[in-house]
Amino acid sequence: DAKTTQPTSMDCAEGRAANLPCNHSTISGNEYVYWYRQIHSQGPQYIIHGLKNNETNEMASLIITEDRKSSTLILPHATLRDTAVYYCIVRVFRNSGNTPLVFGKGTRLSVIA
Amino acid sequence: DTGVSQNPRHKITKRGQNVTFRCDPISEHNRLYWYRQTLGQGPEFLTYFQNEAQLEKSRLLSDRFSAERPKGSFSTLEIQRTEQGDSAMYLCASSFYLSLAGGRTYNEQFFGPGTRLTVL
Numbered sequence: 001d002a003k004t005t006q007p008t009s010m011d012c013a014e015g016r017a018a019n020l021p022c023n024h025s026t027i028s029g030n031e032y033v034y035w036y037r038q039i040h041s042q043g044p045q046y047i048i049h050g051l052k053n054n055e056t057n058e059m060a061s062l063i064i065t066e067d068r069k070s071s072t073l074i075l076p077h078a079t080l081r082d083t084a085v086y087y088c089i090v091r092v093f094r095n096s097g098n099t100p101l102v103f104g105k106g107t108r109l110s111v112i113a
Numbered sequence: 114d115t116g117v118s119q120n121p122r123h124k125i126t127k128r129g130q131n132v133t134f135r136c137d138p139i140s141e142h143n144r145l146y147w148y149r150q151t152l153g154q155g156p157e158f159l160t161y162f163q164n165e166a167q168l169e170k171s172r173l174l175s176d177r178f179s180a181e182r183p184k185g186s187f188s189t190l191e192i193q194r195t196e197q198g199d200s201a202m203y204l205c206a207s208s209f210y211l212s213l214a215g216g217r218t219y220n221e222q223f224f225g226p227g228t229r230l231t232v233l
Contacts (some may be wrong), residue, residue, distance in 0.1 A: 041226075042224075042226055042227075043117070043204050043205075043206070043224025043225050043226055043227055044156065044204070044206075044224045045224070046221040046222065046223070049221075085155075087155055100146060100148075100158035100161060100169065100171075101148075101156070101158065101222065102158070103154075103155025103156050103157070104155055105153070105154060105155055106155055
């Protein structure tokens with residue numbers, strides 16, 4: 001799986017959009033971009049994933065650049081409960097289905113009141 | 114609660130003792146994963162099962178570690194002769210995978226709250 005690079009930490013004001021960047025310049029054509037987050041003392045939580053197109057769900061939006069070498073996770077209206085470590089993961093789907101997740105150190109997002 | 118559950122939530126043990134953790138996945142999920150997470154790091158994959166079969170083990174899973182999923186439901190992770198370096202959070206995750214003719218169906222991994230192990 002391709003390597004990802006994320007900033008170590010970021011701050012965001014409550015109610016504002018949080019934009020979390022991720023670089024994955026060695027991504028292959030069949031690799032997806034996944035985002036998970038981990039709130040303190042909890043297990044990781046799936047947020048969103050995408051291949052080429054931008055994706056949106058009830059939690060967040062994922063913007064993938066046209067060359068797929070980077071992406072941005074957007075939390076449109078950050079709340080204090082969004083304070084967590086956010087992991088960007090690049091992952092290939094094998095024929096055998098879900099593969100284990102390879103986590104980096106992630107970005108620690110602090111939402112400030 | 115229909116999420117992934119893990120027991121115990123915390124375990125303190127002395128070096129050299131054996132410990133066992135239990136994971137109960139979401140009931141319809143046929144895949145179960147174990148990860149380990151040390152302070153300041155992201156989780157690291159240890160092993161996973163599809164039903165009762167252990168399909169993959171990472172190099173992190175030394176001979177002192179053994180995982181089972183005897184009936185394809187809950188799973189146990191045992192660490193024998195614990196060492197201080199085993200101190201970590203042990204996370205369990207589950208997912209559903211179904212292979213259909215001409216296609217596949219799978220869901221994402223849902224994680225439990227973890228078992229925090231402290232080896233003194």
